[in-house]
Amino acid sequence: SSELTQDPAVSVALGQTVRITCQGDSLRTSYATWFQQKPGQAPIRVIYPRNNRPSGIPDRFSGSTSRDTASLTITGAQAEDEADYYCNSRDSSGRNLVFGGGTKLTVL
Amino acid sequence: QVHLQESGPGLMKPSETLSLTCTVSGGSISDYYWSWIRQPPGKGLEWIGYIYYNGNTNYNPSLKSRVTMSVDTSKDQFSLKLTSVTAADTAVYYCARGTTMMGLDFWGQGTLVTVSS
Numbered sequence: 001s002s003e004l005t006q007d008p009a010v011s012v013a014l015g016q017t018v019r020i021t022c023q024g025d026s027l028r029t030s031y032a033t034w035f036q037q038k039p040g041q042a043p044i045r046v047i048y049p050r051n052n053r054p055s056g057i058p059d060r061f062s063g064s065t066s067r068d069t070a071s072l073t074i075t076g077a078q079a080e081d082e083a084d085y086y087c088n089s090r091d092s093s094g095r096n097l098v099f100g101g102g103t104k105l106t107v108l
Numbered sequence: 109q110v111h112l113q114e115s116g117p118g119l120m121k122p123s124e125t126l127s128l129t130c131t132v133s134g135g136s137i138s139d140y141y142w143s144w145i146r147q148p149p150g151k152g153l154e155w156i157g158y159i160y161y162n163g164n165t166n167y168n169p170s171l172k173s174r175v176t177m178s179v180d181t182s183k184d185q186f187s188l189k190l191t192s193v194t195a196a197d198t199a200v201y202y203c204a205r206g207t208t209m210m211g212l213d214f215w216g217q218g219t220l221v222t223v224s225s
Contacts, residue, residue, distance in 0.1 A: 035212075037153075042215045043153065043202075043215060044215075045211060048213065049211055086152065086153050088155075088211065095166055096166060096169065097143065097155040099145075099153040099155060100152075102152040102153070
């Protein structure tokens with residue numbers, strides 16, 4: 001079982017805003033990284049620690065953290081955002097990495 | 109641009125030892141940690157472990173007894189060995205570069221390893 005908990009599936013209407021969450025005690029002390037993965041492709045980083053966005057990632061992607069929950073928000077979701085999203089951080093020991101179980105985002 | 113490429117066998121038999129190598133190009137292997145991550149078909153990502161450029165390692169506790177990682181800075185390569193594989197080890201195996209501040213920023217394309225008798 002993962003120390004980071006994500007909802008298995010979320011849907012959003014085209015152009016609307018969606019929030020994908022990742023909950024875990026370790027998030028109180030460690031920042032999350034968010035990855036997008038499309039079928040048959042390697043994950044790509046969309047948000048990295050301290051809620052930063054890599055160059056080349058659209059500014060509709062943003063990250064935030066509150067207490068034990070990290071969130072990935074897509075403002076104005078596009079069809080190409082349909083993918084699996086994974087959060088990643090440290091576990092409670094602070095030494096090991098851990099991934100959330102992933103959230104499948106459907107854009108309607 | 110940093111590029112990572114996994115290499116290794118595509119098909120293995122149960123009880124064999126899986127050996128994978130990740131070759132890094134376009135950047136130095138120093139000053140980073142280098143991770144292995146796997147993804148069984150249709151399932152989520154699982155962190156296997158990481159190795160620093162100086163050879164220090166940290167492994168997923170659930171796999172620790174079967175995992176060994178090594179790094180060869182002269183070749184800009186790092187490697188994974190996983191002993192006593194079973195069908196449950198069938199997965200796409202990824203290598204990735206990481207830092208505390210940037211997370212896992214560059215990934216290889218992944219290589220599928222199938223364990224079957």
